[in-house]
Amino acid sequence: MTGWQHIAGPDALNLDLINRAEKLIAPYIVQTPVLESTVLNAIADAQLFFKCENLQRTGAFKFRGAMHALLNLTAEQRKQGVYTVSSGNHGAALAAAGSILDIPVQVAVPSNAPLVKKDNIANNGAEIIEIEPGMAAREAFIEEKQNQSQRIFIPPYNHPLIMAGQGTAALELVKAVPDLDALISPLGGGGLLSGTAMVGHSQNISVFGIEPELANDAYLSLQAGSIQSALPPKSICDGLLTNLGEHTFPVIQDYVNAILLVTEDEVISAMQQLWQALKIIVEPSSATVFAAVCKYPEYFQGKRLGLIISGGNVDVRRLPWPVTLLEKAE
Amino acid sequence: MTGWQHIAGPDALNLDLINRAEKLIAPYIVQTPVLESTVLNAIADAQLFFKCENLQRTGAFKFRGAMHALLNLTAEQRKQGVYTVSSGNHGAALAAAGSILDIPVQVAVPSNAPLVKKDNIANNGAEIIEIEPGMAAREAFIEEKQNQSQRIFIPPYNHPLIMAGQGTAALELVKAVPDLDALISPLGGGGLLSGTAMVGHSQNISVFGIEPELANDAYLSLQAGSIQSALPPKSICDGLLTNLGEHTFPVIQDYVNAILLVTEDEVISAMQQLWQALKIIVEPSSATVFAAVCKYPEYFQGKRLGLIISGGNVDVRRLPWPVTLLEKAE
Structure with missing residues (x-):
């Protein structure tokens, strides 16, 4: 990644970099909405605030x-x-x-x-x-x-400038919704989670990263104290198959409260519930956060939770649940 | 509808009523986002602004x-x-x-x-x-x-208080997006369209109502000069099967530029395009507006258009296009 030495910027992520990123990119991004659902609150027995990066330009926080x-x-x-x-x-x-x-x-x-x-x-x-x-x-x-x-x-996640940009979603969320108890983000290479974690930490908000059980490399990495690979990583969550990088790993080590795992079936069920209740297209990777909130009441029950919906790039002709054809009138 | 005489309110819709409705309901509603898509702009050859009432409480402008x-x-x-x-x-x-x-x-x-x-x-x-x-x-x-x-x-559409409430979606849209050339709304009983039309007229913005060909009662009503029924009305657009009412009809007569018709196939194709590009769940009734923009370039090409996405209440296990099963990892 020699090209990157040409770009001015700090060696590691810091909060000031995220604050400056927010101002820099503001004219170009969608200030994505924060959605709520009484139905999903009841299912999770918690108060949920969904930051909808699936409605970001190109359909993802990226x-x-x-x-x-x-x-x-x-x-x-x-x-x-x-x-x-x-x-x-x-x-x-x-x-x-x-x-x-x-x-x-x-x-x-x-x-x-x-x-x-x-x-x-x-x-x-x-x-x-x-x-x-x-x-x-x-x-x-x-x-x-x-x-x-x-x-x-321009690497996909492992650089402080990229991580800072991704952290602006959480920054917008905590500004829009006061008194959150936790921020919950999907975890692939760690770009989104590291930015989110730095924002959460600065405001005394707990931060959780969610991984598929079948691509649990970050979970293993935190246990081992060094970057591990899930071999082979595989999951319906096609955005969460990458390993951590040397920039994202230390931030996640320092500022993330826990990494929680969800199964493929839990992801699919959560994805369908999100589509039905929120009226938005959520990709499997993003459904992990709602799956985790339902699966781990010991962390989340009764809390005010900010969930990052990272993206909505799915082919709507290929879905992970059975669909029957709704007939048109003739 | 004898019950309604007990509710104070004017005999007909007027702009002041919509302005007051906006302030009254503001603490309770979702200020729904306005979404854009370069992909859809390219397909329609116009600049489209989607007012997303599918993200309203209970999934519709209602x-x-x-x-x-x-x-x-x-x-x-x-x-x-x-x-x-x-x-x-x-x-x-x-x-x-x-x-x-x-x-x-x-x-x-x-x-x-x-x-x-x-x-x-x-x-x-x-x-x-x-x-x-x-x-x-x-x-x-x-x-x-x-x-x-x-x-x-409380009737579903045929009352000035209901019509004024529905008009607030268009009011928010024209405040958020300056210099619109036209407002485009689905047309069922006319509650949404009449409120939208009064707002558009007050700002010299053209207004179009869109109906399924197979439930073209309003189109026939404007031709006849009196309220007609489509017998039997039938369409995949289950929100657009109702007749106009004596309150909605005169407003639509006076303030709507044209009623345009779309086929079932055009609705289904538009619905799929909206899901894929906007990353939101749109019900068939709401897809009519994008179908019309694509079908009638003589009205819409090159224009700045406000489209009301009226709702997102579909069963995500029943869709009007073929869906293959996306397999989870094992």
Whole structure:
């Protein structure tokens, strides 16, 4: 990730960086709404406030971090353009941010990525480069790029500027909803959770990260005291399959109260309940937070809880529960 | 509707009534967000602003009118309680509004109403009374109720207080988004459209009402100059099957630029596009507005358009497009 040394910024995340990120990105982001539901409150026996980053530009919180990184580029770096490797939300977010700021964006996409994800990246104005699936092809691509181009690599989560951008969702939430007892966030690579944790800690609000049981690498990492991989990570939560990074891990070690695990079935049930009650499209990764609130009353019962709904990028023709066809009139 | 003479209020809708309704109901409603999508703008070749009443309490704009009616009751009337006949969004809205204001609510529900709709009414705290399906049973119930009880009947749309409450959605929208060229609303009984039309007219904004071809009673009514029925009205848009009323019809005659028709297939296609791009659950009735914007470029191309998304009450296990099962990890 040599490209990153060209971007000015601190070596580690701090609260001031999140506060400045909020002001920097404000003109470009959607101030996403906070939704409530008496039905879901009753199910969870708690008072729930959903920060709806699925309604963010490109359908996920990732736009905040990508935009924050691009706004920290020098004029010269902007001209060179940027690139990343992503089959999902980060690629689309970087594409949209680059398009708004007139910065050329290349996104390397594994050839087996779903068409709907590729479309989301291309529709937002990035150039797509197909690479072989897997970690080796990904790293080879980045190395070749670093050697042969002046473009800046924008990683999906493991950088203080990205983490600070993602933390602004929690910052908006705690400003909108006073006296929260806890913030609850999905946990993949830790970009969203580390920013959320720093915000929560600064206000004496507990912070929980939620992981699928089948991709419990962060849970294992905290137990071991060093970054672990879940091998192989697998889950319907396609946004939560990545490992922690050397920037996100220490923040999560220091500021997260607990990492809680949920099963695939719990995620699917929670996802359906969120769709039905909140009237929003929530992706499996984001449903983990409501699943955890229902599963762990010892942490959450009777509390005021801020839940980050991280994204809504699903193909509405492929759902994890059985659907019968509603007939039109003839 | 003899009960209604007990409620103070003007004989016809006027702009001042909508302005006062906005202030009255503000403490109780969700100030619903206005969403945008570059993808949908590109499809429609116009600039679209979606007022998301599917994110309103009980999942539909109906809560505005119901709350406004209840806030106009005298203390004595509040004690007597209210009732309505509804198999859908109005029943749930009245239930929730009554529950918040501590006013007893009875909702008569046709025995063939879907379970999910009955649950939505009961979950919001109303007493449910099952009646036979059909207009005759409905009118018999209301007449019996008027004779035997002091409860006030709260109609679903055909009253100036209800229409004024529904108009507040458009009022919020034009305040949030300057320089709109047109407001576009679904058209069932005309409560939402009449309020929207009065707001649009006051600001020199064109207003369009959208109806399913198979339930085109309002379209026929404007042609005939008197209220017509579509016999039998039928459509996947279950919120748009009602006739105009004597209060809503003249407002629509005077202030609506045109009524446009869309087919069942156009509604289903628009609904899927809205779910996919906006990341929100939109019911078929609400998808009519986007379908119309795509279908009638002669009215809408290149314009700044405010679209009222009226509700999101669908059973997410019954959808009008084929869905394949997304497998969980094992």
